[in-house]
Amino acid sequence: MQKHQFEVIVVGAGGAGLMAALYASRHVSTAVISKLYPTRSHTGTAQGGVAAALGNTEEDRPEWHAFDTVKGSDYLGDQTAIEFMAQEAVKAVYELEHLGLPFDRNLDGTIAQRPFGGHTNNITGKPVRRACYAADRTGHMILQTLYQQSIKNKVNFFDEFHVVDLIVNDGRAVGVVAIELATGEFHIFHAKAVIFATGGHGRVWEVTSNAYAYTGDGIAIALRRGVPAEDMEFYQFHPTGIYKMGILITEGVRGEGGVLINDKGERFMEKYAPSVKDLASRDVVSRAMYLEMQAGRGINGKRYLNLDVTADVVNKYAAEDGRTNPDGSPYRMTNEDIFAKLPDIIDFCETYIGVNPLTQPMPVQPTAHYAMGGIPTDIYGRVVIDDKNTVMPGFYAAGEVACVSVHGANRLGTNALLDLIVFGKHSGLKAAEYAKGSSFGSLPADATDFAREQFAEFNRENGTEKVVDIAREMKEVMFEHVGVFRVEDGMQQALDKVRELKERFKHISIDDHGKKFNTDVFNAWELANLLDIAEITAASALARKESRGGHSRDDYTERDDKNWLKHTLAWLDKDGVRLGYKPVDITKYEPKVRSY
């Protein structure tokens, strides 16, 4: 077995992991371990933009960005962290530009910005251009730029290594256990500080925008080491995924003037969000879509609605809304403008469903998209493990796997890429600072035993259950009952089902008993992670008897600040899920009624 030693180990090579590695590696020896080649990371699929109040074409302020984020979070976001992120955003975007990121440009050469859901001018209440973008591939550009800079700065990479355990000694993280995909060999990475930047877990649900790789490995590993997961009931369903497939259609489509239309030809968001309409927060839009479909106004009675960005429709509603360009002229789009701003969206629709968005509406439905919850951290990425925010030494998390919490009960579009950049950077800096001031903790003699036990299970020859069947049943029950709308009985049913599936998982069959590139075994291990996360999510959701942000209940339809203005903490004990709570950090934004 090979052993490696680095002062800081980063797990995951998406936006947060690469940002952390770039910063940590300036100060201490650093390595990035990733189960994918870095440029395959899911950050690359982010489309619409990264939020920062640059004010390049109209007035904007970080304070407005902070308030919009608090409101978007349905007041569950921690306000010190949100203010920090909104302030850091401007610096972070300029820094990306200095690293070479090819943002689209305004005529004066500054970074181009577009409107996005929930981002407003706080005086007029109208949408503000805050999302800095590169066509509809902003995430791709961020990922490429950060990987390029990692090459320039000679960051160490271990590509296609699956991290399968966190090594903890006397309460401190001292390294990780990884399996090299090419050889099947176990490796120990001894570290002073470990940063988890492993991304999300949308593969829990049937219809999702998320990559196959998004299986919640980081949270599952942490749970097994006694670290709680925070606010797992808050999962975002993005309003516009391609019908049945779930492939993301960026909110930037609506930012550029696209509108959602029901079977009667109505722009229904006017009813649900009279002020910002199609640019309301994602939870609000997804719920409105479900209500339209429940009322029989899905297209042809089916479970989808139309997203229309054809030039005539855009121009008609822009005129109705009185939308103007920065220079005050009426807002008008041509097919060429739309093609230039949304080339990948047009490509996806033509490739997968034979629809040309320049002439036809796109069939869309809400798609499982983003985890607001995750491993609890402070604003420096330090993992905090209880209701008193006690820091676990040596352990950091950033990006979607983490819950700072800046997104609270619902994330605003373009705040995810921002989260990666800001908290990736600060976790890297803080981990490096910690590493400089400490020595290597000792490794336990049995460091790989716990991981080996888990993988030994997969050597069985006589399993009866198929991974794909258990996965499908989990995804269906979670999409049906722990989705956009929830109710007591359904969530209980989901929880019972997931527990049954965990039992059945003990009898799975594995075909591949080789060592090299054994993706059969890793698929199974990833499903085990998803099952743990599904259980934690359903249990956290079942307990929260209110509706807030992405957690919307038919049996408790109102937000209940008196009893539920608090974060959930969930531990995965031997005999099930144990829940606790901690207060929300409120600075100057007192909870009030949330309307758009």
Added chain:
Amino acid sequence: MEVKLKVFRYNPEDDKKKHFDTFTLEVEPTDRVLDLLEQAKAYQDGTLTFRRSCAHGICGSDAMRINGVNRLACKVLVKDLKSKTITVEPLLGLAVEKDLVVDMEPFFDHYKSVMPYFVNNDPPPSKERLQSPEERARFDDTTKCILCASCTTSCPSFWANDKYIGPSAIVNAHRFIFDSRDQAAKERLEFINEQFGTHRCHTIFNCTDACPREIQVTKALNEVKKAIATGRLD
């Protein structure tokens, strides 16, 4: 509809020779080839090995030869292939590790050789460096590259000599050479003008056809060649 999925097989841990297995599958015309591979792996043979992640043409994991041409398995639908037998093979020119998985290291080494990163040694301004929409458009096409290796492994010159850095590396050099903010065009052009750079390109156009991002790869290579010949970046 029923299709036959004929897949190249190689397992370094068994003694079988390289061969093809055929999976008979019930599929929808709108299924992706990746869906077929997933179905075969899930229900018929868990040892079938391939890379994939995003499943919609952005991450670049699942480039392979599909009916003889390089494509992303997640971007080709059954109905587009117009044949009841679909043959899937690993990319050519890179060593096969297992089934459809090839050794990507030589490909990434070529990529890294062209300084594929932004260089500007002036102290940055307090805000963004300015760039006009026209300057930005100059290199837009080559910013789309997802490093899937489809172009490089479709190139006969690369098959003939794998020291050739290949179209993908040159595309990524192009992205910086023509960026008005970058300062290292000269070094990149000098490197690409060496023995294993653009001299090896014979304008065969396989690369352009192979690119799943529809980058005009040959055009980009020609622009780099012209910059080498003229010493100008217009």
